[in-house]
Amino acid sequence: MAESDTPGALTYFRQFFALERDVFVLSVAMFAFSLGFQMTGRYMGEYIVALGGTSVVVGLYGSFGNLIGAVYPYPGGAVSDRIGSRTALTLFGFASAVGFALWLFAEQLAVGPIPAWAWIFAGLVFAQAWKSFGLGATFAIVKQSVSTDQLATGFASTETFRRVAFLVGPLVAAGLVAAYGFDLGFRYVIAVAFGAALVATVAQYVLYESEDDSFGKEFAGVSQIRADLASLPAPLRPLLVGDTLVRFxxxxxxxxxxxxxxxxLQTTATLFGVFLAPEALFGVFLAVEMAVALLTMVPVAKLTQRSGLVPVVGLGFLVYSVFPVLLVNAPDGGLDIAGIALSEAVVVGAIWAFSGLRFAGLPAHKALIVGPAEKDAGGRVTGSYYLVRNAITIPSAAVGGWLYSTGGLTLASLDLSGPQLAFTVATVVGLLGTGYFLVRGEEFGPYA
Incomplete structure (x- = not known):
């Protein structure tokens, strides 16, 4: 490939309107649902507390999300292989729209002994459908569309559109929360997410050409799950161990x-003359994180053709691992470096910018998962992988919530609060997974 043909940060946007019809529809749907997920998901802890929940409830919600993340991908992948990825994604999209609606009206649905926050759990059952049920379907479409030696670049294309939504979503959320306060503003955020999901579902139903799908074999039950797990390609096994620890x-x-x-931290800032309370500033931090992800994802994916997949995935794991301990220990009042005073908001923003580097390894990570799969089994291989990983990580948020809610711990004359304890233990676990993968990880053939 000539230097002038090398993809840059805007290449995939220039190609967007030249995409084949179904890939175009998939990209639009991915943008819409990702917009909804990022606008709402990262704020759910605050929303649950606002509805009367505690930090323990927040932890249980996170573990419930992990449970859904573990249970959904395998049957979702099997369904997509059987009925076609396009049809499956349309059905999953409708379910997600229902979930956003339940979140929006959670307070109104609270009757009798059922608290409002309980409907957040119920809504998650539906809202997670396109993201988790549809995981194998989106992987399979990319698998069907690009050559094996271009998988990382192919995933970088879809991830670019998804991460643009992850950039725009928090900014919209920050604006609404800043304008209306958290209680009302976040309900407006959920309403926008519901509208985006509904539009994307209708677009998929009307525009997908499902006859272009390839189909796998019929689902054969629990015995097939065991067979698929036992036959996971060899390069996935060390990746699965390291990834599971990092994700836990x-x-x-x-x-x-x-x-x-x-x-x-209770971080605040004034941006362009507008005071941002911590809830609004959090959305800005998420946008900063996604901006870094977008700037680095495509060039790093291109780099994998020279460096291989393992070093890039390892870099992402390392950032995942270090971020928690950096965030929870952000210096109160900011830093003074070489006579230059940095406010707390700038320091915390820089930590979130560092976190954005973890997404640079995501296309390589996905390529390493689906690359070794047979052509018409991409959904099931992806589902099998995530079934194992997410099943093991189910209790992670509950463990974090328990540590977070404790009075903390004194260790070697170091006083750790509950939040510091939870986030520090998370970093230790993540570093163990990162080290294991870097030592034992295997390259996928075309990248070796």
């Missing part, structure tokens, strides 16, 4: 990041 660590802190910013 991430699960311990994911739903609590908003609480650290809004209730522990």
């Amino acid at each position: 660590a991430n699960g311990m802190v994911y739903v609590f990041a908003v609480l650290v910013v809004t209730r522990e």
